Amino acid sequence: MSKPAVTKLSKLSNIEHILELVPVSSSKFLTKNLPAAPLGSKGTFGGTLVAQSLLASLYTIPKTYVPTSMHCYFINGGDPKNNILYHVEKLRDGKNFIHRQIRAYQHDKLIFQSMILFSQQNSDKDHDSLHHLDHIESLPSTPPPDKYKPAASLYTEKIMAEGLLQRYARLSDRFKDINYLKRQVEVFEKGAIEYNFPNDLFYSQRRTSVLDYYVKIRHKVIQSKEFSSGQTTSNHNNISSLKIITPDTDPRYNYVAFAYLSDSYLLLTLPYFHQLPLYSHKFSVSLDHSIYFHQLPLVNNWIYLRIKNSRSHWDKHLVQGEYFDSNSGNIIATVSQEGLVVYDPEEEIKAKF
Numbered sequence: 001m002s003k004p005a006v007t008k009l010s011k012l013s014n015i016e017h018i019l020e021l022v023p024v025s026s027s028k029f030l031t032k033n034l035p036a037a038p039l040g041s042k043g044t045f046g047g048t049l050v051a052q053s054l055l056a057s058l059y060t061i062p063k064t065y066v067p068t069s070m071h072c073y074f075i076n077g078g079d080p081k082n083n084i085l086y087h088v089e090k091l092r093d094g095k096n097f098i099h100r101q102i103r104a105y106q107h108d109k110l111i112f113q114s115m116i117l118f119s120q121q122n123s124d125k126d127h128d129s130l131h132h133l134d135h136i137e138s139l140p141s142t143p144p145p146d147k148y149k150p151a152a153s154l155y156t157e158k159i160m161a162e163g164l165l166q167r168y169a170r171l172s173d174r175f176k177d178i179n180y181l182k183r184q185v186e187v188f189e190k191g192a193i194e195y196n197f198p199n200d201l202f203y204s205q206r207r208t209s210v211l212d213y214y215v216k217i218r219h220k221v222i223q224s225k226e227f228s229s230g231q232t233t234s235n236h237n238n239i240s241s242l243k244i245i246t247p248d249t250d251p252r253y254n255y256v257a258f259a260y261l262s263d264s265y266l267l268l269t270l271p272y273f274h275q276l277p278l279y280s281h282k283f284s285v286s287l288d289h290s291i292y293f294h295q296l297p298l299v300n301n302w303i304y305l306r307i308k309n310s311r312s313h314w315d316k317h318l319v320q321g322e323y324f325d326s327n328s329g330n331i332i333a334t335v336s337q338e339g340l341v342v343y344d345p346e347e348e349i350k351a352k353f
């Protein structure tokens, strides 16, 4: 199994290290490293499961196919102290579409399942009828500094400042822990995902139905749009001939990295739509996650994201994001997620804060 040298990166931002899978058979893939929980959370980060299930399935399909959509369910919380084994089931291999189902296990416990549809990239059709991509005119290709700030400096200014921190500490004990706060700033500064948030993200008293921000991946991912034509990535019966899929070698890694970022600061932004401070939940897990890919998401470019909270009802909340390439203004993906998020009554949160 050949593997190119890995560029030296901070461990926090090394997405290849975070997501690496070791093929154990033509349909089973084991995590190389432990599946970490997000800071402040007990279970494995959902984005890791979504991205690794996509990565595992890529080993079983020809390189000319790209993901069109994926629909995922988080069935049991992942244990960050145990490796995960992904089983890829081939449901169908067609001329235009390929279907895969992926199940993630820790020991014998099913923790996650996804279904992924791939479509042929190099279509030989000569006309693209009814061609349309949602588009934002004159979208700035970098976050305008008067509206958006790097996450670490915004967190330091809006949460860690004298006077404000005491208010957050009334919501959760974690804000009394200086190590937690320092680690959060470090994750924002050096983590795999870089954010520029609007100035009022952490506590907005503005009534609005849309939240927007900019996001990208720090780890360099090859951007070439050329998908080598031809053979399957894997020789299904010979795992020693598998070429490891990395950010340096395979542009399809942009899809994998996008899947990872698409589960972060999505459900967590719910309080923004309800004029409450972020992190004011009592319990928060994502239940499902769906992505429609509209084109190759170039994850090292700033991606402009618009989130809506279409419904919140009896602790079940639906959030939906539209992601745009900030260079072209064209839509690259649509994401939906339902979460189980439990809050105290709004008046109680506001009274404490």
Ligand SMILES: CCCCCCCCCC(=O)SCCNC(=O)CCNC(=O)[C@H](O)C(C)(C)COP(=O)(O)OP(=O)(O)OC[C@H]1O[C@@H](n2cnc3c(N)ncnc32)[C@H](O)[C@@H]1OP(=O)(O)O
Binding pocket: 038, 039, 040, 041, 043, 044, 045, 046, 047, 074, 075, 076, 077, 078, 263, 267, 268, 279, 283, 284, 285, 286, 287, 340, 342
């Ligand atoms: C401050 C920074 C915070 C950062 C948060 C970042 C969030 C990032 C988003 C994610 O990545 S979440 C990770 C992906 N999603 C998951 O792992 C969810 C996996 N699915 C499940 O855990 C179960 O399907 C689910 C809990 C949703 C099922 O609920 P049930 O009510 O049917 O199950 P059950 O009653 O057996 O409870 C299972 C556990 O959930 C807990 N739970 C359920 N509802 C709860 C509730 N309302 N309040 C508190 N705890 C609750 C319950 O206490 C119990 O904990 P233990 O296992 O420790 O005993």
